[in-house]
Amino acid sequence: ASRIARAETPKAPPGAVLYDVPADPTKEQGRPVADGSYGTRSQFETEVRMRYPTPNENTSWSLTPLDKSLGNITPSGLHFERHHGGIPTIDPAKHNLLIHGMVDQPMTFSMADIKRLPSVTRKHFIECSGNGLTEWNKPTMKTVQGTHGLLSTSEWTGVQFATFARETGLKVDAAWVLAEGADAAVMTRSIPMEKMLKDALIVYGQNGEALRPEQGYPLRLLLPGYEGNTHIKWLRRLQVSDKPFMTREETSKYTDLLGNGKARIFSLDMDAKSVITFPSGDMKLPGPGFYDITGLAWTGRGRIQSVDVSVDSGKTWYPARLESLAEPMCTVRFSFPWMWDGKTAVLQSRCTDETGYVQPTLKQLIAIRGDNGPFGSIYHLNAIQSWAVSEAGDVTNVHA
Amino acid sequence: ASRIARAETPKAPPGAVLYDVPADPTKEQGRPVADGSYGTRSQFETEVRMRYPTPNENTSWSLTPLDKSLGNITPSGLHFERHHGGIPTIDPAKHNLLIHGMVDQPMTFSMADIKRLPSVTRKHFIECSGNGLTEWNKPTMKTVQGTHGLLSTSEWTGVQFATFARETGLKVDAAWVLAEGADAAVMTRSIPMEKMLKDALIVYGQNGEALRPEQGYPLRLLLPGYEGNTHIKWLRRLQVSDKPFMTREETSKYTDLLGNGKARIFSLDMDAKSVITFPSGDMKLPGPGFYDITGLAWTGRGRIQSVDVSVDSGKTWYPARLESLAEPMCTVRFSFPWMWDGKTAVLQSRCTDETGYVQPTLKQLIAIRGDNGPFGSIYHLNAIQSWAVSEAGDVTNVHA
Amino acid sequence: QSVIDHFGVGQAATADEVAKYFSIPPSGQGLPPGSGTAKAGAEVFANSCAACHGDKMQGNPAKGIGGDRLLGGRGSLASKTPVKTVESYWPYATTLFDYVKRAMPFSAPGSLTDDEVYAVVAYILSQAKIIKPTETMDAKTLPKVAMPNADGFIPDARPEPQLYR
Amino acid sequence: QSVIDHFGVGQAATADEVAKYFSIPPSGQGLPPGSGTAKAGAEVFANSCAACHGDKMQGNPAKGIGGDRLLGGRGSLASKTPVKTVESYWPYATTLFDYVKRAMPFSAPGSLTDDEVYAVVAYILSQAKIIKPTETMDAKTLPKVAMPNADGFIPDARPEPQLYR
Ligand code: HEC
Ligand code: HEC
Ligand SMILES: [Ca+2]
Ligand SMILES: [Ca+2]
Ligand SMILES: [Ca+2]
Ligand SMILES: [Ca+2]
Ligand SMILES: [Ca+2]
Ligand SMILES: [Ca+2]
Ligand SMILES: [Co+2]
Ligand SMILES: [Co+2]
Structure with a gap:
């Protein structure tokens, strides 16, 4: 076998492509305008999401590099993640949203149907309610990416839940909505109807293009100001009910156990x-x-x-x-x-x-x-x- | 040579990575959370920039797929392009901004210097003043990408020109500023000082991260509402003067020849x-x-x-x-x-x-x-x- | 139905379509037919769960696994190091059925039959000494299981009034 | 200098640093030493320009080239198909020097000596019959060249008052 030492090939940072750096860029032509392109970031930019080292990579989270953040919006490629069963790959042509339960008419909406409905675009943060959990006892994470990186902001585009509710009708006792994802965790959370009718969005757009796979492509629930876990990704189903479902994520997890042994449940709003x-x-x-x-x-x-x-x-x-x-x-x-x-x-x-x-x-x-x-x-x-x-x-x- | 027919390997669209599509994503684990990632768009999203077929690919333009646009912001990877000498690759550690001419103190600012100055973030469109040029006589382009795609909107982060002006001082007769790029066109435009002091930004950020190479990485001029050509990319120099320089781009190009044979010069604002x-x-x-x-x-x-x-x-x-x-x-x-x-x-x-x-x-x-x-x-x-x-x-x- | 058809998109969903999905609230509504006992559940657990949750349900923090501890922790909730498990913390047994059926085994979610889910739920609850080893779990009995921490949850008291200016 | 040093970032630029750059306004300020004639310019043009702009400066729309036409078009500006060239449209000869020095030849921008730029500029202007074939172009003569369309430009009349509500 060959033992000749080879110079390490320089590698582009994630999200970038490596190009030669001319000594004087005014003295030679740059890269041509490509037909059919989708641009990449500069090879000199290196900030990336950092995975928190949970034992299982499929139920884990990654943090946004807030130390490098500029302005207000988070680049979609750096939006924080929290998955409980990995990131599914979903063909939007086969994805539907079922709305049923305490409605007048259970209905299924294809992605094409959903995109025909009136849409709204709003800029909101999403924060995981576990953001900073390492910091209760002593300063633990070194960087603001570690202490606060479960926070990202995007321009979201989608349809108000109220629009769907008008299509399906709601029974008088309808008070909660269960949202379900199409990932391996088949994630479920119960949301108060008051919130759903106030400002809940069923979104398919993020920062001017389709949702990114990690943020729920092709469809997610967006609950402005609610803890991140409730913004069900890969949304496939909304079940209207009179009571909450007490799912694992809203009992075993995402409840706040106080010093007296009692736990706050449905602690949904993120505080200032x-x-x-x-x-x-x-x-x-x-x-x-x-x-x-x-x-x-x-x-x-x-x-x-x-x-x-x-x-x-x-x-x-x-x-x-x-x-x-x-x-x-x-x-x-x-x-x-x-x-x-x-x-x-x-x-x-x-x-x-x-x-x-x-x-x-x-x-x-x-x-x-x-x-x-x-x-x-x-x-x-x-x-x-x-x-x-x-x-x-x-x-x-x-x-x- | 082998003549066995091979199935064509499916290719991911630009900006995407191809993953297997499970029959039922709730029945198997998705992709794990990666450490050190910068996300990509879904393999099912295919819209791209379209190059206008100018003979020379280095002085050419590409158009944003507005037909697929959602909300307000343009994804950075789909921001329209207009280059006169290709896209240069510039190492920000070696890039400086020189400000000289009718100033009290000519000064050089490194990228690190610039990032230490107070910054602002503002959302603005950029439109090439040639947007729609094919449409004067008869409907020519088929899609809105073709007719209007030289328009994009971003959240820009940078330093007000006024901040630099305070650092260098301005002579009393200072009335124009020449901005120069570090690309092969060494692009230059003269900008009225009134505009520069009103709202000109020297930007290094776009949609929450560094400027993209096609938008002038590491530094560009941002002139809210002015025609795109004036927003000098790869900005390296600002020369303060009492008169405009009458560069090629502001005489031969980007002037408006009327039916009477006279041409409007410095037609800078983009109309509604x-x-x-x-x-x-x-x-x-x-x-x-x-x-x-x-x-x-x-x-x-x-x-x-x-x-x-x-x-x-x-x-x-x-x-x-x-x-x-x-x-x-x-x-x-x-x-x-x-x-x-x-x-x-x-x-x-x-x-x-x-x-x-x-x-x-x-x-x-x-x-x-x-x-x-x-x-x-x-x-x-x-x-x-x-x-x-x-x-x-x-x-x-x-x-x- | 002018209200429903206002935009004219979407299709009426059939009962069959709706029946493909489940989510089980504390009332047990929607629990499927079938049943299981701790005895049958012990086998399910050994085959499909123990590798990740430990043969004594003590959890397994190993790299690539990370299965939660499921037992113990009773009486620890008011301490400085509370241990939150199915036994000590979960308010409803229906949640256990719903969650195991939808998401476990982690490596093959949704692969168990309803009888197997009833059985492994019975086994966990019996190991937790919440039900007797001989009890059968089904759509009728499961919602009646009294969980130790059923009264442990209170409404959100935020925003906390002390924190206003 | 408390105003300049308020933020304390940036370095004073030296005259040497500033001297590396140029941009030539109609006054000719900043034109470098050196000179050139159409005769010398003809050779520069043949060697470095003709491939893209045509041997008669008629332009070359070929794929991969796309060099503009530089001559002709006088008298066409008020027509329905105006032809805009250096000869017919450009208001200042200084712009030609500045642009050729900074951006041409397209394939090797900034590679000409100042004498070569003066020469090729003289050649283009003389072929355009704007200067005599014998005239020398330098920092003194160039700003004085009277371009045919020097008076062709007017201030922007927009926003056009007719278009208000
Ligand atoms: C391949 C590993 C693996 C296997 C096999 C597995 N689990 Fe799990 N289990 C996990 C992981 C990882 C989690 C945490 C999931 C998350 O973070 O959302 C979990 C969570 C749970 C929980 C929730 C614990 C809590 O306190 O919230 C229960 C209950 C559970 N599993 C039961 C089971 C049962 C029953 C089986 C077998 C039928 C099983 N698991 C098989 C890995 C596994
Ligand atoms: C490899 C091709 C190429 C070569 C060689 C070349 N040019 Fe060009 N030239 C171009 C292209 C392409 C443009 C248009 C650039 C743009 O779009 O900004 C241009 C533009 C010009 C213009 C501006 C025309 C206008 O009306 O705005 C002038 C003047 C010019 N060239 C002169 C020269 C001279 C003088 C030389 C030689 C010293 C030269 N060119 C060599 C391709 C070339
Ligand atoms: Ca960066
Ligand atoms: Ca503590
Ligand atoms: Ca798309
Ligand atoms: Ca016409
Ligand atoms: Ca219908
Ligand atoms: Ca200083
Ligand atoms: Co909470
Ligand atoms: Co204009």
Whole structure:
């Protein structure tokens, strides 16, 4: 066998294609315009989703690289994932949505049928209610991707549930809707009818094109502001009922066991939360000087009203700038101009939503829910995040 | 040589990866969650950019598949392209922005420098002023991708030019800025200082991640509402001046030769325009019944105020629904519920922007600019588009 | 039916179509015919479940497996390290039937017969000392099983009033 | 300089750095030293341009080429089929120098010496009968060349008042 050493072939990062880099790009022609193309990102961009090392890769999650995030929308290729039975490959020509139970007329809708109905497009975040579950006891993950990466924002396109409800009719006692996915977990969650009629969407579009396979292609439920697990992916069935079904995911999982041994059930809304994405854990500031602190704020209960930033571990707070008009159940980017003097600092952000709810400290959360996280209280950790900056400029995840 | 016939290996569409399709995805595990991934679109989604068949592929353009567009944002992989010297591959670590000319202090900014400055994120369309140039004389392209596909919308992130101007200072006579790209065309355009200080952005982000190579990676100029050619890609230099430079692109090209032999120069703003994307050319309606007519409206002069739809070739107009709050210099999706009776119809949309400007008919445009398109009047065709529907449901591009 | 047919898309679903699906609420509505006992369930469990959940249902955190622990944990819920299992935490036995039938065995979901599901459910509940080893589980008996933590769930008290400005 | 250093990022650019770049306005400011004549330019054109623009500058629409026509079209601008070329349409000769120096030859942009650019510009202008075959083009003479369509451009009259509601 040949023993000749071979130079390692350079590999393009995921989502990129490798091209030669000319010494002077003004002195030679670039790549031609291709016919029939779907573009890729630059070979110099490397951020990727990070899988949380659960034992089983088919029931696992991956986190969005929020440290590299720009603006508000998450690139579809970097949207966080949580699957309980892997990502199914579904032919949309064979996929239907069945609506039955307490309706006047049970009906089946093909994807073509669904696309003929009036659609709406809305920008919403989805956050897994387990986002940050590693952080109850002590700072655990190094980066904001690890601590907050189960959060992504997209422009979603689809049909309001109310439109379907008008087509099928609803019996007077209809109070809950079970949504079921077509994956190996045949995922099911019960959703209050009030929510379904208020703003639930049956979506087939994400950021201007079809849903990505990891987000439920060809169809998913979108429940603005509800915990991610309820946004049933690969949606195939809606069963209208008078009572919830008490599925495994809404009893064994996604309930919040308090210190007193009782567990909150149907804790569906995601509370107001914010996090500084720059500077954040594992970064290094090159030296004293100006830094534009920036991050994201969001709430499941409406619009973000305001965000404050502290650089002294919460002793003093100053208002941050909001980058855009806050949209309902959507992230908004904030920023705060900071002239770093080179001394140690602790950076924090704290948001208030339009209901007047203020993002709590971890201490406040534990005082209410008990000290049993992450064994009892796993979900809904929306506490203020602290990043310590050392004199050397190293940024680390701390509880402060 | 072997003559055994081999089944053709199925190929994934661009941007997708091929996976086996299980008979029943609920009966077997899907794909595992990968570590280090950047997702791809579904293998069942096939829309791509279409290159316009210019003789030279390095100075050419490709069009966005608007017929398949959902919502407002264009997926980055489907953003239209117009290159005059191909797509250069640029290492951001070696890329700088030089600002000089009539400034107090000429300065160079590395990409790292630029990313330290306060950034803003705004959603804007970019439209090539040649969008629709084939349509002056007779309906030419079959689809809305062909007639209107030099239009895309993204969330852009970057630094306001005003921020740089504060860093370098501006001489009192500074009135124009030349922007130069680092591609083989070393593309240059002169931009009025008024525009630069009002809302020009030096952007490095697109839809939540780095600019795509085809959109100017690592840096481009973004001039909300200005014709696409001015949004210099691969931006490397800004030269402040008291007068415009009269570059080839702003004299030989991108001027509007009127019927009288005089040409409008620095015709920079894109006028209000709208188009129905569904139903649109080359589609077939399966039969009489309900159709949700939908399309996009945009204006370079502020916000879209309203959109009207006609199904009888402009004899009667009814207001369309606007899908979202119209943002400045941004597309907005509109829709109109239509119960097709199965007879021939001509579908049109017409928008009005907040300045009171009403999208004209082609006749109105020709009455003003002359009958020399596309040889003289090439650019800025913002006329009302007509789609004829036959009794068989076939939709075609017509002048009506 | 002008309301239903307003947009004129979609098809009326037949009873046969609807019958292909299931989701079992605490009332047991929709539980299929059939039955099973812990004895039969022990065999199902050994063949189809033990590899991932452990022969004593103690769970298996091995790489590539990651099957949950199913037994134990009673009395631990108010502690700092609560152990949440079918035995200690699950409020309804119907959920166990529904979940095993839809999603287990993880490697071949939906492959068990209804009798096998009834049986393995009976086996788990009997090992958990929630039912007697001799009880038969079927559409009538399963909804009546009293789970230890049936009263352990309370409505969501959020947004917590303390956290308003 | 507290304004400039407010954010403290970016470096002062040196004159050398700035000198690497050019863009030539109608005033001719920034035109480099050097010169050229149509005679020398004829050779440059034959060697570096004719393949794409045609030996008579008539253009070459062939696949893979697509070089523009550079000559002719005078008097056509007010017709229904105007022909826009350097000769008939371009308002400034400085633009020709700037563009050829930055972007031509298309296959090797920026590869000509300044003398060669002056020369080929002189050749094109002389073939277009805009300058005499004997004239030398340099930083002084080029900005003075009177282009036939110099007065052909008018400010943008949009938004056209007729089009308001
Ligand atoms: C190949 C591995 C594997 C096999 C075989 C398997 N399981 Fe599981 N089981 C899992 C995994 C992994 C999970 C967690 C799934 C998730 O994350 O959603 C699970 C979850 C469960 C749960 C839910 C536990 C909880 O507390 O929420 C029950 C109950 C269960 N399995 C029962 C069974 C039964 C009964 C069988 C056999 C009929 C079986 N399993 C076979 C791997 C397996
Ligand atoms: C390999 C082909 C090729 C060669 C060689 C070439 N050109 Fe070109 N030329 C082109 C193409 C293609 C364009 C259009 C570029 C665009 O679309 O931006 C062009 C455009 C031009 C234009 C602008 C025409 C207009 O009306 O806007 C001029 C002037 C020009 N070339 C001059 C030259 C000269 C002088 C040379 C030689 C020194 C040269 N070209 C060599 C292909 C070529
Ligand atoms: Ca990046
Ligand atoms: Ca704890
Ligand atoms: Ca598609
Ligand atoms: Ca004409
Ligand atoms: Ca019908
Ligand atoms: Ca400095
Ligand atoms: Co919850
Ligand atoms: Co123009």
